[in-house]
Amino acid sequence: MIPYRLITAVALGGSYLLSSGRIPQWPVPSFLAAFTALLAIQVLAWVVWVVILYPKLFSPLRGLPEPSGNSWFMGQFKTVMALPTGAPMIQWINSIPNQGLIRYLGPFNQERLFITSPKALAEVLVTKNYDFIKPEQLRFTIGRILGVGVLLAEGDEHKVQRKNLLPAFAFRHIKELYPVFWAKSREGVQAMTEEIIKDAAQRNDSEKNTAVIEVGNWASRITLDIIGVAGLGRDFEAIKGPSNRLTQAYGRIFQPSRQARILQLLGMLLSPRIVSWLPVKHNEDIDVSVRMIRAECAELIKEKKQKLARKELNDVDILSLMTFLAAGHETTASAMTWATYLLAKHPDVQTRLRAEVREHLPPLSGAGADDASTVSSVDIDRMPYLNAVCNEILRYFGPVPLTLRKAACDTSIQGQFVPKGTQIMLVPWATNRSEAMWGDDALVFNPERWMQKSDTDKRAASGGATSNYAFMTFLHGPRSCIGMSFAKAEFACLLASWVGRFEMELHNKEEMDEAKVIIKGGVTARPAKGMYIKTTVLEEW
Numbered sequence: 290m291i292p293y294r295l296i297t298a299v300a301l302g303g304s305y306l307l308s309s310g311r312i313p314q315w316p317v318p319s320f321l322a323a324f325t326a327l328l329a330i331q332v333l334a335w336v337v338w339v340v341i342l343y344p345k346l347f348s349p350l351r352g353l354p355e356p357s358g359n360s361w362f363m364g365q366f367k368t369v370m371a372l373p374t375g376a377p378m379i380q381w382i383n384s385i386p387n388q389g390l391i392r393y394l395g396p397f398n399q400e401r402l403f404i405t406s407p408k409a410l411a412e413v414l415v416t417k418n419y420d421f422i423k424p425e426q427l428r429f430t431i432g433r434i435l436g437v438g439v440l441l442a443e444g445d446e447h448k449v450q451r452k453n454l455l456p457a458f459a460f461r462h463i464k465e466l467y468p469v470f471w472a473k474s475r476e477g478v479q480a481m482t483e484e485i486i487k488d489a490a491q492r493n494d495s496e497k498n499t500a501v502i503e504v505g506n507w508a509s510r511i512t513l514d515i516i517g518v519a520g521l522g523r524d525f526e527a528i529k530g531p532s533n534r535l536t537q538a539y540g541r542i543f544q545p546s547r548q549a550r551i552l553q554l555l556g557m558l559l560s561p562r563i564v565s566w567l568p569v570k571h572n573e574d575i576d577v578s579v580r581m582i583r584a585e586c587a588e589l590i591k592e593k594k595q596k597l598a599r600k601e602l603n604d605v606d607i608l609s610l611m612t613f614l615a616a617g618h619e620t621t622a623s624a625m626t627w628a629t630y631l632l633a634k635h636p637d638v639q640t641r642l643r644a645e646v647r648e649h650l651p652p653l654s655g656a657g658a659d660d661a662s663t664v665s666s667v668d669i670d671r672m673p674y675l676n677a678v679c680n681e682i683l684r685y686f687g688p689v690p691l692t693l694r695k696a697a698c699d700t701s702i703q704g705q706f707v708p709k710g711t712q713i714m715l716v717p718w719a720t721n722r723s724e725a726m727w728g729d730d731a732l733v734f735n736p737e738r739w740m741q742k743s744d745t746d747k748r749a750a751s752g753g754a755t756s757n758y759a760f761m762t763f764l765h766g767p768r769s770c771i772g773m774s775f776a777k778a779e780f781a782c783l784l785a786s787w788v789g790r791f792e793m794e795l796h797n798k799e800e801m802d803e804a805k806v807i808i809k810g811g812v813t814a815r816p817a818k819g820m821y822i823k824t825t826v827l828e829e830w
């Protein structure tokens with residue numbers, strides 16, 4: 290970001306000296322002319338230093354391996370913008386020989402350090418975790434929506450918040466939530482079934498149980514209800530209606546437009562705060578949505594306070610709620626969206642999974658169904674193929690394609706000096722598909738890699754990867770996803786219920802070719818225009 294305070298101060302001081310005639314040999318300009326000239330000279334010098342001299346001639350990182358084809362001014366920006374978030378790094382990790390670090394240049398040649406090997410990841414995520422903080426831009430952009438809850442807090446503040454939250458996410462508690470996950474999955478499936486049958490009846494054609502539905506919206510509504518009931522004790526009833534206020538608010542936030550991307554770029558030059566003041570539609574949308582979500586959370590806190598017989602709760606609780614609401618539903622909804630895509634693309638996997646689900650889990654309705662029947666963690670654990678498919682979907686299309694850190698001090702990674710302020714790229718999409726870690730079929734969707742081949746086969750537990758750091762979907766270490774067990778259990782229940790009841794095909798057959806699916810950038814990866822699936826309600830389950 291341009292050091293505009295320093296530049297303005299120097300220009301003010303310099304123009305005062307010049308215009309007051311205190312430098313004898315110099316002609317005396319007007320204050321305004323001196324100020325403008327000094328400002329322009331400094332900005333130019335700063336631009337030349339930052340964009341050309343430092344990254345190309347002086348940076349200690351300039352000897353590291355990097356992708357070819359840099360623009361002289363914008364580095365790899367064109368490639369990064371042309372492909373989905375995280376996708377260029379999949380190519381780089383598999384084609385640029387490196388020892389755990391790849392440097393690339395972003396807009397205005399800003400340096401990025403992309404971490405690629407298990408040892409380097411272990412240093413950034415675990416051993417030197419607190420040397421690497423979330424950059425201001427991320428803190429401001431996400432903090433504007435969620436407040437500085439556990440996701441964005443740093444140092445001791447983070448340690449305290451995380452320690453307080455951890456017990457709630459222990460597996461012994463998550464185990465108790467399976468019935469909630471199942472009940473909501475079931476409610477979601479029933480609502481989807483009704484919509485499909487209604488749609489088919491209106492069309493009045495031969496396919497009585499089939500309709501094309503946009504699964505991403507359904508997934509968001511169901512996961513919002515799940516986090517509401519399981520995490521916050523409130524049923525938002527989003528499944529009952531797409532016009533639910535919270536669903537719409539999150540829809541506006543998580544559907545970033547072209548304008549949002551332009552503002553993000555502007556924020557790198559100026560300051561994200563200044564950009565957030567601009568009177569444009571994206572800013573208005575965010576403000577309206579955040580006010581709405583905050584009011585909903587404040588209402589929840591009020592209810593909790595009453596229930597807790599006036600034990601004091603404060604603003605931190607609102608921030609926690611806001612964090613859980615967003616972090617806890619859009620991510621799993623993204624996983625469900627990609628799950629339907631991959632199952633539609635791989636009908637053999639879908640059929641095999643359906644057979645396992647129907648063999649082990651109680652039907653949702655019809656003959657043999659019991660309204661009170663539910664599933665437990667034991668039921669889910671004894672379904673190896675369901676677990677393999679879930680893991681492979683989370684590997685192949687991790688909902689968070691990429692996340693950022695910034696070196697908080699001068700430090701090192703794998704012996705390489707890393708100056709304070711260096712931007713660090715952690716890219717689950719790339720690590721999860723690294724051929725060095727996953728083998729030659731890293732780029733292939735293959736649930737089989739998670740299936741135990743024999744009783745002594747230990748490698749299947751890590752999908753056959755050479756290191757645990759190969760699976761970066763939830764990161765690792767003290768800043769890993771606190772909701773991982775929650776998310777995995779919820780995802781397994783949702784996927785089992787959908788595949789047990791529906792047969793899924795791609796509506797747009799062109800999308801069988803993954804390159805034809807346009808993926809939007811943002812915090813979570815989603816198909817830019819939604820995921821339209823031709824869904825058939827199957828009988829007897």
Ligand code: HEM
Nearest residue numbers: 439440616617620621688689692762763768770771772776
């Ligand atoms: C498939 C679903 C999910 C995925 C892929 C996912 C992924 C992630 C990732 C990658 C991070 C680290 C972000 C960073 O530091 O840059 C994270 C953090 C976090 N996640 Fe999740 N998440 C999922 C579901 C959930 C759920 C269901 C919850 C809550 C119920 C949750 C709560 C959190 C919280 C609170 C953090 C911040 C942890 C910290 O900084 O200490 N997540 N998640």
